Amino acid sequence: MNVAIVDDMASECDILFGLLKKYETDHKQTIQIKVFRSGRELLSDYIPGSYDVIFMDIFLNKENGVDCAIRLRQLDENVNLIFLTTSSEFGVKSYDARAADYIVKPATLERISRALQYCKIAQLQSEPTVTVTTRNQPLEISLKFILYADYQNRSSCIHLKDCIVPVFGSFAEISGQLTAYPQFMSCFKGIVVNLMEVGELFGDHLILKNGEKLPVSRRLHRQVQRQRLSLAAGSLRGEGI
Template sequence: MNAAIVDDMADECEILRSLLKQYEETERQTIHITEFHSGSQLLADYIPGSYDVVFMDIFLNNENGVDCALKLRQLDEKVNLIFLTTSSEFGVKSYDVRAADYIVKPATLEKLSRALHYCKIAEPVSDPSVSVITKNQPLEISLSCILYADYQNRCACVHLKDCLVPVSGSFAELSEQLTVYPQFMSCFKGVVVNLKEVRELAADSLILKNGERLPISRRLQKQVQQQRLSLSAGSLRGDEI
């Protein structure tokens, strides 16, 4: 589970971090924790799916935690939100952003466990995924969400249906992870495409279902076409990839 703590008080962050570590040991569930000392820090370059749960303090220095949560909800509809507050009177505000629960400070393991119980943390599924590091944080990306990967501005990038994810490490390492799966192929130097997202093969490019065009090497055209046909045949047979 990836968790973010948004609180401008360092001691409060430390308390919650300690409780999460206790929860981790009790539930035998690995938790990766990232701290932010303002809502704007969290929201800057936010990537949907980065966190399973965000603990948001309502009273932030020069910021309103509810307003920050509203902006976060616009960016990520699925992330679980848990408010941290000094008074239960603010609990009603949690409904505006579909928060899972709120914790009245001081936080305790009991309160934390109750709040996490209300969260919808996805269990590991059979849908294959790749593990990457982005902005010093681990991220699992489902293959079905990937359009293609490429190398630009000296950085390996994964293009999803709704955003772009810069990835630490070499493009060769990323390509190796992806091309283990038959729906991913190199179509050009520095470009690996998800063939399931290809609408048609043009003379010198691949046209994706969303209208984007990717270059294709002439020497790889036949191979790409054969692999697309193979994937289509497999789908008709009901084969799993």
């Protein structure tokens, strides 16, 4: 589970960090934690899917945590938000950002455990993901957010529904991770596409559901068509992908 803490008070960050590590031990669940001292720092270069849960302090120095959370929600529809506050009167306002819960300080292990239970962590953990390195840190990306991956101008990128993620490492490694799943396959040299995101397939190209056009090589066209049909048949039978 990837967790972010957004709080301008170092002492509060330390308390929450310690409680999350205690939760990690008690529940035998690995938790990666990153601390941000402002909402602006979190939102800078934010990549959707980076975190499963974000703990956001409402009273940030020169910032309103709820306003930051609303901007965050515009970037990431799926992240679980938990507000930290010194007053319960802000509980109703937290719903503007569709928060999973809010915790009145001081935080306790019991309150954190309850808040995490409200989050869709189990669902997120069960979804298949790939782990890549971007901006010198590992990033776990859910397959359902990926449109395609490509290699251009000597660099690899994963194209998500919301943004493009530059990835360090060889394209062969990235391609290998993706094509291990049946919905991903190469359609052209240096391009691996998520077939579940393909709207139409033509002789030398395909159109994604978002309208983007990708080339399809003549050699791979039949394989792409066959795999699309296989995936569609599996969906009709109710088989998971």
